[in-house]
Every structure is written in C-alpha cells, then in structure tokens.
Amino acid sequence: MAIGKLFIGRKVRELRLEHDATQSQFAERLGISLSYLNQIENNQRPVSAAVLLALADKYGLDIAELSTGETDRLMSALTEALGDPLFESYSPTLQELKLIAQNAPGFARALVSCHQAYRRNSEQLASLDDRLGRAAALEATPYDEVRDFFHYVDNYVQELDTTAEALALKLGLQGGDGQPILTDYLDSQFSVRVVHGPSAMNAVRRYDPAGRVLTLNPYAPAETRTFQMAVQVAQLYASEAVENIVRQAGFRSEEAGEVCRIGLHNYFAGALLMPYQGFLKTARDLRHDIELLAARFGTSLEQVCHRLSTLQRPGMKGIPIFFARIDRAGNITKRHSATKLQFARFGAACPLWNAHQAFETPGRFIRQLAETPDGARYLCLATHVSKGVGGFRTQRSSHALALGCEISYASAFVYADDLNVTDKSAFEPIGISCRICERSNCASRAVPPLRRSISVDHNVRETTPYQLS
Template sequence: MERKLFAGPRVRRLRMGMGLTQSRMAADLGLSVSYLNLLEHNQRPLSAKVLLKLAETYEVDVRQFTSADSDRRAEDIAAALAKAGAPVSRTDVREFAEQFPDIAAALLRLAETGDAPGTAAAPPSPLALVRAHLLDRGNHFADLDSHAEALADELRLSGLPLDAAVQERLRTRHGLSVRVLPWDVMPDKLRRHDHHNRQILLSEVLDSASRLFQLCVQLAQLEAKAEIEAEIATAAPQLQAVPVAGQLLAANLASYWAAALMMPYARFHAAAESSGYDMELLQARFSAGFEQVAHRLTTLQRPGMRGIPFMLLRTDRAGQISKRFAAGRLPFAADGGQCPLWVLHEAFEQPGRILTQIAEVEGGERLFSIARTVRPQITPWGAERPRFAIALACALDHARGLVYANGIDLNSHPAAPIGPGCTACTRPDCRQRSAPPTGADLQIDRVNRGLTPYSFNRISTGDSAS
C-alpha cells in the first residue's frame, strides 16, 4: 500500500453495527483487544492482512474501508461552511468527518435542506427532504432488493416472459386485468388503477419497457407495501413529519422495487460487471429502457457484491435538474450540475448518441461521465414533446471497469474543467461564465476587459498555505 490506511472509525462503526464487543471482534480477527482498540482510535494503521480478514470474516466489501466517501463528505462540509461565511481548514474538516460521521451527515442534511440552525430559512421542500434521505442511504435499500429479487426468481419458474408473468400475477393473485387504451381516451394519465372494474389501465404512448415498469410499480403497491412502510419508518423524523414527503418517498421506493423486479440484483450486477456496464446490452438483456438501466446502476451497493458507485442526473435544455440519485457523495450528488461545460448539457446537440467525458471539479476530483438524451414516452403528433438528457458519472478511478473507457489513457487524458454552476463556481478564467460566484469580491476595471465581464478575487476555502 502506497500510504498508511487509518480507518478506525469505520472499523468501529462496523463492529457496533453488528452488535459486537471489542473482545468478540478481536477474537474473530485473531487480534488482541488492546490492538483492536488502537486500530479503532487511529493509533495504528489498518494493515492489508487485517483488511482482508475483515472482508472475509464479515463478508463486507474492502471499499467500505478504503473508499473516499469521508473525503467527499468533508469536501461538502467545507463548501457549505465557506458558503455560510465560516471557512474552516479542510484538514480539520476531514478529521471531523472521519471521527464523527453521523454528525457530519446530519450537518450536510441541514445544509442540503436549507434548515440551518439560527436562521429563518423557509422549511425544506418535500422533494429536498426525500433527496437528502436517498443520498444518506446511498440510494440502496437492501430489504426491497431482496424482496423483489425473491419474487423475480419465483416468476421465472413460470417460464413466461416477465411482462406476461407480472400480468398473470396481477390476475390470479389480485383479480386485476390489464388494458392498454388509446391516448385520446386517457390523455392525461400513463397508468390508472380502475378499482370499480378491477383493471389496470395503461396508455398506448408507453413503450414496452415503460409498460412493464408501470405494471411492476402497481405490483409493488400491492405486494411490497409492508417493506416500503418499514423503510419509511427509518427516515428522519423531519421527513416523517411532512405527509407529502412520506408519500413522495413511498412513490420513490415503489419505483425502486419495480426496477429491482425487472433487473434482479445478483443477475443484473453480474451482467453489468461482465459487459463493462454496456448500457445498450443491459437494455436488451433485461427488456428495460436506457434511463431505467442508468437509474438501476446507481443502486448497486450490496455488501460483498457492490457495483461501481454511480451518480445520475437528469436535466432539460434550461438546465433544470429533475432527477438526482447517487450511490455516494460525488460532486453534484446533493446540488449543482448546471455547468454548461459538462457533457450532460452537450447531449442535446447529438440526440440519441452516447457521449463520454473526463472532467475535473474545482476540488481536483476527476469524474468519468456518460451522457445521452432520453424521452419519457412516445409523443403523438402535435403534442408537446418533452426532451431530457441524463448523465451517469463515477469517480475516475472506477472508470477502468467501463467499456466506454476502453482505449482511453485515464492517467494522461485531458480533463474538462467543470463546476457546479456559475454562482457556486470560483474558477476565475472560465470563458463560459454567465454570472459571478455568490459572495465574490468583484473587481471592476473600466480600462481593461478580461475574458469574462466578471473579475473577482478567488474566494478562500479556509486552508492555509503549505
């Protein structure tokens, strides 16, 4: 190992999460109690031997101890403090995030929802509360995955294609038939549960993958209700106190379960790994849409069977973000993503094509991104045609597992400098800048004209010079 790995708080969280005493874990790992105590307090580095023993004994992914999640959390906290006018040394913030991860996560939730203590900020929106909860959970819900996977295995035994098996399940178990109606008969709905006639009505504008997904969502509401309610019960009291937020979370979890039924965890993970995360091959193999596959890839965080930790954003041409899911705290996982230099926004110029990009954010972290335009449903002639683009991004060190990175020298390839959006970006020399960063000290020069109309002193991040 090139550098010593100090992961004491993560070892302690694992032990406490499993309900183990120090004596029990020390015995499991063949260590003395005193040595384990030193490990947990970062007074000894985590050796490769102990790391492998942890993974083997407790069936956990070694990336749980070596990932950069705490560093990303520290970057997010440092940015939030700087934005609030209270810059703190990044070294101090990193130590705090590592030693007190639960408090750090709570502070981030406050910053993300705008509910900072001592302020008169407006209450967080239900959408902000749900997004914060999904990010806090890494967009992975193990019980929902397992429940949907078990049913998927059961349905496979019928020998029917999944869409036929789901319709048969709805008919025999719940007494519901399925009808597809013309768009002019059901112009303002994609799916409707007709309780009186015991029917599930689908619009003809849905393609086959979307029809299957909608039926799976309906099945989730019938057969995964208890599991969804159990997940909602684990949410923060702040979210549970807002009825609309609870309903929105329930809808998100039903969609999660539906995707897990269409793309069962173990089979989907194996297919993704073996294909190099080839999106179109995964579409064909699981009869799913491009956006459905991309969304599912953000959920693969099962211990011992983790996929690449992806982040997904969906935007319209105006740069308005309508979806945001992430398996970890990558840049833009909580906010941002409006930088026009990011390939997400270039996708509109080449509809239907998969575009790739290596980009670097201000903190120096590099991302590998895949972007493409998508359409939510078929649009009849003369009707409004919605257009969206999605980006799937991961840390550059994970890109070697992607078929899209084949032939690219990831170490030397130039990276596009991107930011979260002009008002939150402090790059002084960006030709694309449309507004100065919030809180910047503007420098007005009536004699000279720079590359942009906004000159400013770079905002301090609180680090002292080394």
C-alpha cells in the same frame, strides 16, 4: 410611437415636488381636476395623452423615458422571489405586484435583494451540508425532502431491494420481456386484470381498485408498460414494507410521505425487473454498456442508469457512480452520487459539463474526461432521451441522462476503451455550480463564487468583466 396605458404616479409626484407645487396648483396648471391628479399619483388611473402632452409642455417631461421595461423587470423579479416556498402562505395578485413595483420600487428591490441573499446563504449551507454528510433538510419542499432521503440512504433501500430480488427469482424474472410473467402474476395473486386500452389514453397507467383492472396506455413504449406493471406489483405486494419505511423516515409533511411512496414503488419496480445480483453480474460482463443492458433486461436507458446508481448493497457494491437527469433549462430533476462529485441543490449544472451537449446529438452517447477543481478526475457519459405516450400532438419531455465514475474505475466501462485516461491534457475542467466553483479563469462563468470578492479594472476586459480577488 404608440403608447399604451401608462401608470406613472411616482414620476408625476416626483415632478410636482421638484417644482414645489401643491396638488391643487399642479392640477390647475395641467388643466385637470384635483381628484384626477390624486388618482394619477396613486396609480389608480393611467395618464391620458392630453395630460402627457401637458406634462411635457409645462414641466419638461421626456416622454421617451416613460418605458415600462424597468417596471416589468422588477415585477418579474418580485414574482420569482415571492414564488419561493418561503412565502407559500402569501400569493400576491397582479395588481398588488404592480402597485409595489410602480409606487415603491426601492422597497421592491430591497425585497428581491433579501431573497437573493437568502438563496445564496441556503446554497452555501447546502454545499457545506453535502460535504459534511449531514441531512439538515434545508429545503422546504416535499419533493426535495424526499430527494434528500434517497440521497442520504445512498440511494439503496435494503428491505425493498432484497424483497424484490426474491420475488423476481420466484417468478423467473431474469431479463427480457417481463410483461407475460407480470400479467399472469397480477391475475393469479391479486385478481387484477391487465388491459391495454383507451381508458388510459391520458395516462401511462390507470388502476381501478374496485374493479381490479389495470389499464395501460397502448401507445407507451413496451419498457414503460412493463415498468408500470411492476409498479402495480409494488403497490400490492410491498405496501407494508413501504409504509414502514415512510413512517421511519419521519417526513415533515404528508405530501413528502406521498412523494416518497411513489419513489419507493418505483425503486421496487426497478429492483424487480433488474434483480440485484443478476443485474450486477451482467453489468460487469457487458462492461456497463447501457444500451446492451437495456436490451438484456427489457428496460429503458433511464431505468438502467437509475438502477446502476442503486448498486450499494453492503459487501456486494457495484462501481460507485454519479447519475443525474437534466432538463433543457439545466435543472437537475434526478441526482445521486456515490462519488466525490456532488450536485448543487440550487442553480443549474456547470455549463462545461458534457450533459448539455446531449441535447444537440440525440441517439448518441457523449463521452468526456473531466476534472473538478479539487483535482478529482472522472469519466462522464451523457445521452438524450425523450418521453411520450401518444402521437403527433402529444407533448414530449426531453432530458439528458448523465452518468459517470472516477477515472480509476474507467476500465470497467466499455466507453473508455479508446480514451487516453493517462493524458492529463485530455481532461476538461468542470465544476459543480458557478456559485460554489472556485475556478478563476473560466470563460463560461455565469456568476462569481459565493465566498470570493471581485475586483473590476475598467482598463482591462478579459473573459469576464471582473477578476476574483
């Protein structure tokens, strides 16, 4: 077999010590210089084919055992661990990782184990934090800090929502194609000219503050261009309100403040295109048919789902729902829940959840009657969406949108009409995340729950190789 460059210093050193030989004695028997042996043992130089053969002939080294697989796996684990924001001040080079993995594999495994323990504890604390409703802000990243901000204000920002609704009523934005209205408003109120042209080909929206020109990508979907015009209105019309909210939020970094500004501008845009009272009434009249709502307000499916999750105005609340956006890897990139169902902050979503099936059936709404370990039952909806602003060679993002409500509200959704919500056997068991799910008989379990010990019976093999004690 072909053997590439091998850095096996630890193995050579162990072999030498096993034979109780000094470096000088070992080098002499191998027919190499003392300096070369020293460099080999410190992984400064790879072993040559001649040295490999000498090690095999004189010391019984099994060349077939010299696989780099274990080192590669250890380097991968180290890279993942050191990529955590916890180590943001340290970025190791590839050479440093190689030296650690090859020369001190025990230390490397200990570091990986410590990091895994840290993440498990963080996940457990995050779960408890969600249950107690305390905004402890355990995660260090600005993105997650902002996501928690929206989560703990119940995904409803009163000042922006009412301001956007008042402006929508003033402009006559009550659904349909809002582009002509927003174009005229930006021009008359802010002297901003809206064009659709090549200067935004690599972006959905590009604004030139000096020239006061807003350029939109002509190949973006109409609802995307309309939404970006509404975002521009938010930046110009609601800037003072946005700054007040960011200042009062007390974020720990400027980056978090910037990310929050994006979220607040998007919030205002959604509230402008789908003004609260009109949208709430229409949602009820259409029985939350997401496709009809999108057509009625000239918005995308994702924009409708997101807006439904913000209907938390005191005294005028909509149906309490959960909403999440999930990528193909199972990462939850958007999440909010006004129900008892809460999303785990670490790890992927439950594999039994119908959201994952949406990628297999694009263009359709997948329905699921589901029950969580606490006995709560839900109507779960999922559909696949794809985003792109160009032609054949343009990269496209792909997500599943997941939406649902507790089963007591199912009659308000057109999707439940032919489902037997009274049949207990029709509900599929789902969880939140394997690490915090207590189900003991799940064939799809990836890892044991954090607070349960396991037992192994080598004479019995069930769906998992262990049983929960």
